[in-house]
Amino acid sequence: MEKTPEELFKERSQRVEDVVQLRVPDRVPVVPTFQYFYAKYGGITSKQAHYDYDKWSMAVKKTAVDFQPDLIQNPRHLILAPGLLMEMVDLREIKWPGHGVSENYSFQFVEGEYMKAEEYDSFLYDPSDYVLRTYMPRIYGVLEPFKSLPPLRIMMLGYGTAHLFAALARSETAKALDTLMKAGAESRRWRSVMNSLQEELNRMGFPLSSDSIGLAPFDVIGDHLRGTRGVMLDMYRRPDKLIEAIEKVLPMELQAATFAAKRSGNPRVFIPLHKGADGFMSSEQFKTFYWPTLRKLITGLISEGLTPWVLFEGNYTSRLEIIRDIPRGKVIYHFERTDFFKAKEILGDVACIRGGVANSLLCTGTVEQVKERCKQLIDVVGKGGGFIMDAGAIIDEAKPENLKAMVDFTKEYGVYS
Amino acid sequence: MAEDLLKAIADLHEEEALRITEERLSAGDKPLDILDEARRGMGVVGKRFADGEYFIPDLVYSGEIMKEVTNIVKPKLTGEAKVKRLGKVIIGTVAGDIHDIGKDIVVFMLDISGFEVYDLGIDVPGHKFVEKIEETKAGIVGLSGFLTLAFDSMKETIEAVEAAGLRDKVRIMIGGGQVDDEVRKYTGADAYRPDAVSAVSLAKEWIGGA
Numbered sequence: 001m002e003k004t005p006e007e008l009f010k011e012r013s014q015r016v017e018d019v020v021q022l023r024v025p026d027r028v029p030v031v032p033t034f035q036y037f038y039a040k041y042g043g044i045t046s047k048q049a050h051y052d053y054d055k056w057s058m059a060v061k062k063t064a065v066d067f068q069p070d071l072i073q074n075p076r077h078l079i080l081a082p083g084l085l086m087e088m089v090d091l092r093e094i095k096w097p098g099h100g101v102s103e104n105y106s107f108q109f110v111e112g113e114y115m116k117a118e119e120y121d122s123f124l125y126d127p128s129d130y131v132l133r134t135y136m137p138r139i140y141g142v143l144e145p146f147k148s149l150p151p152l153r154i155m156m157l158g159y160g161t162a163h164l165f166a167a168l169a170r171s172e173t174a175k176a177l178d179t180l181m182k183a184g185a186e187s188r189r190w191r192s193v194m195n196s197l198q199e200e201l202n203r204m205g206f207p208l209s210s211d212s213i214g215l216a217p218f219d220v221i222g223d224h225l226r227g228t229r230g231v232m233l234d235m236y237r238r239p240d241k242l243i244e245a246i247e248k249v250l251p252m253e254l255q256a257a258t259f260a261a262k263r264s265g266n267p268r269v270f271i272p273l274h275k276g277a278d279g280f281m282s283s284e285q286f287k288t289f290y291w292p293t294l295r296k297l298i299t300g301l302i303s304e305g306l307t308p309w310v311l312f313e314g315n316y317t318s319r320l321e322i323i324r325d326i327p328r329g330k331v332i333y334h335f336e337r338t339d340f341f342k343a344k345e346i347l348g349d350v351a352c353i354r355g356g357v358a359n360s361l362l363c364t365g366t367v368e369q370v371k372e373r374c375k376q377l378i379d380v381v382g383k384g385g386g387f388i389m390d391a392g393a394i395i396d397e398a399k400p401e402n403l404k405a406m407v408d409f410t411k412e413y414g415v416y417s
Numbered sequence: 418m419a420e421d422l423l424k425a426i427a428d429l430h431e432e433e434a435l436r437i438t439e440e441r442l443s444a445g446d447k448p449l450d451i452l453d454e455a456r457r458g459m460g461v462v463g464k465r466f467a468d469g470e471y472f473i474p475d476l477v478y479s480g481e482i483m484k485e486v487t488n489i490v491k492p493k494l495t496g497e498a499k500v501k502r503l504g505k506v507i508i509g510t511v512a513g514d515i516h517d518i519g520k521d522i523v524v525f526m527l528d529i530s531g532f533e534v535y536d537l538g539i540d541v542p543g544h545k546f547v548e549k550i551e552e553t554k555a556g557i558v559g560l561s562g563f564l565t566l567a568f569d570s571m572k573e574t575i576e577a578v579e580a581a582g583l584r585d586k587v588r589i590m591i592g593g594g595q596v597d598d599e600v601r602k603y604t605g606a607d608a609y610r611p612d613a614v615s616a617v618s619l620a621k622e623w624i625g626g627a
Contacts, residue, residue, distance in 0.1 A: 095515065101540075105513045105566050228518055232474035233481060236429065279612070282472045359565050359595045364603040393595065397565040 005205030012070045013207045016388070020307055020352045021329040024385040028378055028414030029070040030407050031209060031354070031388055033311075033334075036106050036396040037403070038063050038075065046105060047098035050083035053193040060197060064206050067407050070388075072206040075197060077213060077270065080107060082190040088183040090141030093224070106396050114138050115225035117234065120241040123225070124248060129153060135225070142179045145172040210309055211264035214257035214271045214301070217249040217293040222275045231275065235285055242289065250293045254300040267307045268332070271297070277314030283322070291322055302330045309354070312338055313393060320346040336392040344381045353381055354388035357406055362391055362398035367405040374406055378414045389414065422451065422486075426458030427465070429475060431482050434458075438489050448493040455486045456529075463529040467614045473518075476525055502533040504624040505555035507546060509537030510593075511570035516563035519593045519613075523559060526613040532620060543570075543577030550583050557620055558587050560606065563594035571604040579605075588623050592616060
């Protein structure tokens with residue numbers, strides 16, 4: 001008898017829960033981390049993914065139905081934000097399809113020193129104030145007038161009332177606030193479509209891969225505030241300030257990720273790593289600047305009963321011993337270019353390992369090559385459980401038949417007896 | 418000469434390197450000699466990177482120190498130093514892709530290894546590569562791309578080179594992000610290299626064999 005969507009939902013959640021806890025499941029779970037592939041497969045442009053919420057929903061559902069993954073990649077997360085909203089607030093940190101990059105490309109970050117080297121003290125003194133009056137006016141064109149707001153902390157000093165409200169009524173600030181109201185309405189419209197989509201995916205029997213995102217504290221500083229070059233120089237020129245800033249950010253990250261996960265009821269928190277890979281810093285630097293706060297983020301989420309899903313973009317082969325230092329059976333470690341078999345050998349008794357199929361193979365290889373790779377992964381990495389089949393990185397491009405082969409072959413060959 | 422500037426740069430001692438530069442200039446040392454020693458210090462940095470002793474942040478930092486040393490010395494320079502170059506390389510991140518970290522590292526390593534590098538930047542359409550090949554007669558082209566979507570841009574760029582009748586005039590290598598040998602076959606490039614160090618070795622090989 002065919003299983004009901006409710007039964008499938010339970011079975012799939014359980015299967016993933018089993019591998020996270022390093023128990024042997026009924027079979028190897030397979031979870032392709034779709035991104036713009038949804039659009040491509042659904043016959044829409046990447047631009048439409050950002051602008052046409054209904055078409056995007058249709059594309060996601062079609063992909064879910066045709067591929068039947070064990071978890072469905074959250075369609076809200078990987079699109080980041082709707083195009084119209086980003087246009088309205090004049091977001092400058094990102095180029096997205098149809099806005100700075102062509103209609104079928106993916107969004108990309110425009111890196112910069114949005115926080116200048118000499119601004120660490122200002123950030124550390126009052127991060128919220130720094131973000132409101134310095135960072136946001138640089139990132140969002142529409143918020144430029146916020147530069148001339150008084151610091152909100154004056155409100156507790158007794159004399160702020162007339163000062164702050166007068167600043168809000170200045171014509172350029174008032175105009176910015178008006179735009180924010182409209183952008184907020186658009187954001188609500190998008191969120192309501194995404195909420196219904198998520199509920200529908202659940203009703204169709206697909207648990208979401210995650211519904212909360214966190215970043216390694218080092219990456220918060222490196223990606224969004226100082227830029228790659230800036231953060232690299234800071235490791236030499238102002239290491240103490242950098243560490244102070246990273247430690248300042250940690251509890252904020254933890255709180256935000258925990259809040260989102262608990263609100264959604266989905267235990268998995270997606271943590272894509274950007275700047276800690278082999279080559280991007282020495283082992284010493286990794287142990288000094290990157291790992292201590294990332295580890296605290298991971299263990300902090302675990303103690304809240306959550307499951308960090310850490311995507312190690314790039315190669316982390318030289319760091320496997322270091323990242324082993326976490327509680328057993330509580331995390332998903334997703335590897336891109338890291339030596340997969342070595343990862344299993346070193347981490348197999350502490351972490352569930354995810355990934356293994358190169359995106360390049362999915363793009364340019366044959367069905368037979370994909371099956372061969374999956375077989376090898378199931379035989380070696382899947383041995384004794386603790387493995388989720390996936391591509392190495394988020395999937396924008398792939399031959400659909402190759403992805404289908406990855407899913408179907410895993411379901412057939414990945415059964416544990 | 419004690420070569421203490423070389424050592425300060427090689428060991429990434431910024432303040433010391435700047436202090437020595439100032440002192441040498443006031444002592445009447447030739448600006449070109451100072452720059453030459455600084456460059457040799459950068460050569461040591463490149464070698465340590467190739468040996469796995471240094472990492473990307475070390476390269477970025479050394480580049481910054483070199484820039485400052487040059488800024489101090491430049492006003493005193495009278496003639497232009499003629500540096501002998503091994504060969505010409507054109508490099509860029511292909512159309513649609515705006516990632517530059519990996520490309521910049523390759524540019525840096527090629528430069529300190531003695532190549533004349535034409536860095537076309539990011540999001541470079543195929544015809545820009547073609548124009549630059551025609552203009553510089555460079556024999557080597559490097560295509561960088563981080564996104565899987567860049568595979569098609571690389572393929573199109575190589576097709577554009579082909580269509581311009583230049584394919585047999587250049588050797589093309591690709592790298593970055595998800596690129597591997599499968600992608601090389603798909604794009605029609607001559608070679609794929611996984612990192613800056615092996616890219617430089619290959620470029621040297623190609624120059625030697627040409």
